[in-house]
Amino acid sequence: MVIFAGTIPVTSAGLTITTSTSSGEMTTGGSVTLTVDVSNTGTSSQSGITIELDLTSANGGLSLNATSVKLKDQTESQTIAAGGSISKTWTIYGVTAGTYTNQIQINVKQNGADISGSPVYESVSVKDPASFATPSISTATSVTQGDTFYFNLTTQNSGDYAIQNVVATISAPDFTVVSSSGTTQSSISPDAVFAPSWKLSAESAGTKTVTVTLSSDNAASVSVSRSITVSGTSTPTPTPTPTPTSTRTGGGGGGGGSAEEANVPVDLFGVVKSTTTLRSEDGMVALTVQEGTLAKDAAGNPLSTVTMMKRSITGTLMAYELGPGGATFDPPVKLEFKYDPTTLPEGASEEDLVIKVYRDGSWVALDTVIDTENHVASTEVDHFTLFALMLKESAPIVEEAPPSAITATPTRVSPEEEVETPGAETPAESKKGMYAIIAGAVILLAIAGWWLYYYRKKRE
Known part of the structure; x- marks a missing residue:
């Protein structure tokens, strides 16, 4: 989105100031161009004209140098003939993400003093490019041959633009990829999470390295690895x-x-x-x-x-x-x-x-x-x-x-x-034991009674 584009004409004693930027928005590390024109619409020449650029208000978020901080610059003193003009173009670099409203200051001076209508201000915004945050891995680091386990990766978009057409690719030598989920996504919004997952089966013993690479149309590729120790031989656990x-x-x-x-x-x-x-x-x-x-x-x-x-x-x-x-x-x-x-x-x-x-x-x-x-x-x-x-x-x-x-x-x-x-x-x-004891006692009493009866009858 362009915050400001076009021209700003300012006149003073026949002098007109016109400014324009190539864009009102750039990424960190990117740049826009600023053009300043000063025209003499009068009938006589104007001497001692300088154009100055000041980025001090941006607090280091903008610079005139791609690799170091440079906040000010100006032209040599010039004379503008009647009906003529002078022009100056600067490249402004985005250092830190932010919105810099009226923080690009242009001063047009004649013999060291601002002409009427000077200074003039321009605005620009700086945004972080689409970017993968450092991925984190959640997985088992020690498994047994034949085991199946999950290898989970989580990252998010740390930039200010959506990441387009994301693909997560796994390299897992000596593992079989049983299944996967969430490994592609058409767009990841700023701050949104991307979390692909794979189910792996360990095929051979030893220390193995699993690597996942994230790629997209507009963000730098990122790779992350994890070592997994596979021990011994065992009968695979049924899935x-x-x-x-x-x-x-x-x-x-x-x-x-x-x-x-x-x-x-x-x-x-x-x-x-x-x-x-x-x-x-x-x-x-x-x-x-x-x-x-x-x-x-x-x-x-x-x-x-x-x-x-x-x-x-x-x-x-x-x-x-x-x-x-x-x-x-x-x-x-x-x-x-x-x-x-x-x-x-x-x-x-x-x-x-x-x-x-x-x-x-x-x-x-x-x-x-x-x-x-x-x-x-x-x-x-x-x-x-x-x-x-x-x-x-x-x-x-x-x-x-x-x-x-x-x-x-x-x-x-x-x-x-x-x-x-x-x-x-x-x-x-406990009850079963008690019932068994009672039943036994009853049987014994019955046997004793029968024997006593039989003995008496025999004596008679």
């Missing part, structure tokens, strides 16, 4: 069945007792970019994070990965520790437990189920919705800790795990080999 295209799925749960990590697409500020559903590897737990949710870890940093660790705790139907611990969500996210109604304890119904959170040494019931058609229990949570699906206090058979069953260091288990934390004997087990 979970993907959910519909509107969501992404991640692993979790078992895997030799370690917690699986799942990707959360967030921007530089921790705001989730698209609605994402994360699932445990066994498919029993799901976490849905809506687009626009603010996701932070315990330190207040953007949360990009989630872990789901299966726990074996007496008195629960299933328990999972969601991490990292202390992570928070605003608004809350949806947590779901999928259950098999045929495995519920005898006498218990689906309506007896509840999701509880372990808080301050005890289990606290959460508002739980039971979907008896799909056999899913769901609730909303705003932070990560230990959660479990269990029966309500009034339900038979299952007793809640006492606080002592949960230690500071969680027991990590695989789906095939669950380790139960010792717990107290259940009320049902």
Whole structure:
């Protein structure tokens, strides 16, 4: 947009000043040209005429030199014949972004004194060119051969002009690109975020370098790299069945007792970019994070990965520790437990189920919705800790795990080999033992009575 263009005629004793700029706008490091004409419209010559340029008011934001600060310049004293004119052109460079209104000052003097109408002012604005901010990378730095993981990059437009036709290209030798998202964009507005993501599979052991290059039509290309250590050989972890295209799925749960990590697409500020559903590897737990949710870890940093660790705790139907611990969500996210109604304890119904959170040494019931058609229990949570699906206090058979069953260091288990934390004997087990004792006593009394009766009859 041109702030000022055209001419400014000023007359004084037959002298007319006309100024013009090639443009009212330039980028930092760019330039515009300023032309000043002084015409003599009188009938006699005018001597001692000088044209001066002063950029002092711009405070260093403008300069007459591309590589150093030069704020003033002037012509030699000249004589203008009747009907004649003199002209001077300067190149003005943009040093610092900003709007410089009336900060280009032109003085036309005769014999050292301003002529009538002098000084004259011009304006110009300086803008930063379209540019990628230094990208940040969020990814695992140590994986096992055969593992799949996410490689996430985040940058933004740090310039004042939109970046056009952006392409993110990944170079990942010895990795297979399983999928990608957000790697192209037609335009990125000033300050807007660009966050491409790739799902990679580690194919061979060793220290590997993954490089992403950002290119566009009007911004300088940027490349950023990250080294990833791939250890040993292992049986690849099966990839979970993907959910519909509107969501992404991640692993979790078992895997030799370690917690699986799942990707959360967030921007530089921790705001989730698209609605994402994360699932445990066994498919029993799901976490849905809506687009626009603010996701932070315990330190207040953007949360990009989630872990789901299966726990074996007496008195629960299933328990999972969601991490990292202390992570928070605003608004809350949806947590779901999928259950098999045929495995519920005898006498218990689906309506007896509840999701509880372990808080301050005890289990606290959460508002739980039971979907008896799909056999899913769901609730909303705003932070990560230990959660479990269990029966309500009034339900038979299952007793809640006492606080002592949960230690500071969680027991990590695989789906095939669950380790139960010792717990107290259940009320049902106690009653069964009591009934067995009573039944035995009754049988003994019956046998003794029959023997006594038989003995007396024999003596008679």
